[in-house]
Amino acid sequence: MKSAYELAMERLAKSDPAAAPISAEKKARLGEIDRVYQGKLAEREIFLKQQLGTALGAQKFDEADQIRKQMVSERARLEEEREEEKERVRRGK
Numbered sequence: 001m002k003s004a005y006e007l008a009m010e011r012l013a014k015s016d017p018a019a020a021p022i023s024a025e026k027k028a029r030l031g032e033i034d035r036v037y038q039g040k041l042a043e044r045e046i047f048l049k050q051q052l053g054t055a056l057g058a059q060k061f062d063e064a065d066q067i068r069k070q071m072v073s074e075r076a077r078l079e080e081e082r083e084e085e086k087e088r089v090r091r092g093k
Helices: 004-015 024-057 061-091
Strands: none
Touching: 024 061
16 A cells, blocks of 8 residues: 555656656766766866956956956856756756
8 A cells, every 4th residue: 555645746746747757867967967067167267266366466356356256157157057958858858
């Protein structure tokens, strides 16, 4: 006999096919996407931190603020791209 939880999960799976379990192949692809975007993010942060250090060393504080803002926007952009790509994989496209 199934528990109420198991019955509810079965009904949920029928009503929302996107909530179905993810295959091993898709899990591997999602992991690969995470690794790629972690690399991209690290690359941008290293580059921008070097620029920030240079700007601060030259006492260009306005430029340093711009670089800090760019770091935040680059992180947000890359995280959004990563989530969009992962969602495409989840949907099977």
